Amino acid sequence: MAEARRLYPDFDVTRSWALPDMPVLPGDEALDSYLCRVGFTTTPLEYTRRAYANAAGDDMRYISAQVAREEWADTSAGIGDFRILDGYDALLQDLARGLPIRLNTPVERLEWGVGGARAYTANEVFEADRAVITLPLGVLQAGSVRFVPELPPDKLTAINGLRMGPAIKLVYQFDQPVLPPGILALYSAGAPPMWWSPSFGQDTSKTVVTAFATGSYARDLLALGEAGALDAALDTLRGELKRRDLQPIQAHLANWVDDPYSRGGYSVVPPGQIGARAMLAQPVDNRLFWAGEATAKNAWGATVHGAYASGQRAAREIISTF
Ligand SMILES: Cc1cc2nc3c(=O)[nH]c(=O)nc-3n(C[C@H](O)[C@H](O)[C@H](O)COP(=O)(O)OP(=O)(O)OC[C@H]3O[C@@H](n4cnc5c(N)ncnc54)[C@H](O)[C@@H]3O)c2cc1C
The missing domain is CATH 3.90.660.10 (Polyamine Oxidase; Chain A, domain 2)
Structure with missing residues (x-):
């Protein structure tokens, strides 16, 4: 860090501690427009594009300034990045222990209603009282899993209000x-x-x-x-x-863009859509519950810990219906 600061005088300006406490415009605005108002010139804007926006999943014009500011201010997941030394597999192995996990079994249709939820694959049907939907946002947007009946309008508004960053x-x-x-x-x-x-x-x-x-x-x-x-x-x-x-x-x-089981990297909140993740997370008729990174709180969206916490939240929601 010290070396980077010495070599690049603009380094610090992209960090939250260097930002003046200037609110975003009422109703939100794009990150690049906000940073221009804050006083960023071409060099720090370009730096933000490659150092922040690239990791955030899309171009600055598609990123909500309000959400970026929330994320920069949020330290609830710890400060800095952490690496799982044994690889992410280790986390999944641990979570999956003792569970009947089925790989390579794509769901094509999900029927839901008063009788419960039924997930149809090419050759099988899985039945349950409730379903937790953890499909990637890109898959939900593509409509490649058909919901019968169709999802309610506010759920579709949330799905289509977010972006799946390539x-x-x-x-x-x-x-x-x-x-x-x-x-x-x-x-x-x-x-x-x-x-x-x-x-x-x-x-x-x-x-x-x-x-x-x-x-x-x-x-x-x-x-x-x-x-x-x-x-x-x-x-x-x-x-x-x-x-x-x-x-x-x-x-x-x-x-990941052309992978039919992800259709992109992770969710991005565009300007004006700060409530979309919370709306996507809302259960439907206590029958369909929603988890996955796109349903996490904004500061934790697009991350593994956001996805993990969203699963715990969905589990608590289901337990509270008993
Ligand atoms: C390149 C890249 C780098 C990243 N780096 C980081 C990082 O450093 N730190 C970090 O915290 N996060 C990182 N992320 C984000 C993180 O990987 C995601 O936020 C997280 O994996 C999302 O978990 P999820 O359970 O919501 O979705 P996913 O992990 O995408 O799980 C969804 C599952 O649904 C399955 N699926 C899709 N369609 C169907 C279907 N029809 N039927 C049945 N199953 C289906 C998919 O195969 C997939 O297994 C990165 C993401 C990418 C793409």
């Missing part, structure tokens, strides 16, 4: 160290803007370098096709490291 990762494996010693991550002014090495601190002769892109960064790269996106992103890395000779031994594009 997210991709580009992963390269090199047979040599690539990032300068001691450097774990870098932000580029090009696309993709965010790079890091999961090999950092690992005892391996090979180096994996990952790039993460959302919003226009992701849309523009995807428009080049898989090979084109991988080439264009590699070119950005070569430029940043000033190593035109850099050649990976393997490259992979992880594309």
Whole structure:
């Protein structure tokens, strides 16, 4: 941090502690318009775009300034980022212990009403008194799971009021160290803007370098096709490291936008939609309950801890109906 501050005088200006206490416009506004009113010039705006908006899931014009400010002020999940050393699998294994989890069983239709809830897959029907819907927002928006009867209007308003941010990762494996010693991550002014090495601190002769892109960064790269996106992103890395000779031994594009079971990265609250996540979280007729990152409180949306807490909230709601 200290090094980043020394090298980039604009570094701190994107952090909440550097923002003046100026409220957003009544009814909310887009993050870029708010930051312009606060006094951001081109350089800090560009920095915010690659360092904050990219991680938040979409372009600044699609991000609610009110929600961004809430998120910056919220420290209830702890300060900073945490990494599960054994990988996220470890968390899921623990949560799933003893439960009859069925993988590769897509639900095609969900019937619900006074008699209970029935989830139809290609060959089976699962019946229960109540259902907890944890489908990704992108899947709900695409309508690929049919609700019978149709969901009530306020639920559809919430689903369509949010955005599913487009997210991709580009992963390269090199047979040599690539990032300068001691450097774990870098932000580029090009696309993709965010790079890091999961090999950092690992005892391996090979180096994996990952790039993460959302919003226009992701849309523009995807428009080049898989090979084109991988080439264009590699070119950005070569430029940043000033190593035109850099050649990976393997490259992979992880594309959540075109994955039918996610249809994007995670939810984004657009300007004026600050109540949409809470509305999405509301149970329907004490029959359908809602969990998943898009139903978390705004400051925790789009995160694993938000998804986790939303499941606990849905469980409490169901218990309170007994
Ligand atoms: C690239 C990327 C990086 C991220 N990095 C971080 C991070 O560093 N920290 C953090 O906290 N969060 C991060 N997130 C966000 C985090 O992963 C999500 O918020 C979280 O996984 C959401 O959990 P969920 O249960 O709501 O949804 P999901 O994990 O998406 O689970 C929904 C499940 O529904 C399944 N499904 C879809 N359609 C059907 C169907 N028809 N029938 C049955 N099942 C279906 C899907 O296969 C999926 O398993 C990241 C997300 C992405 C995409």
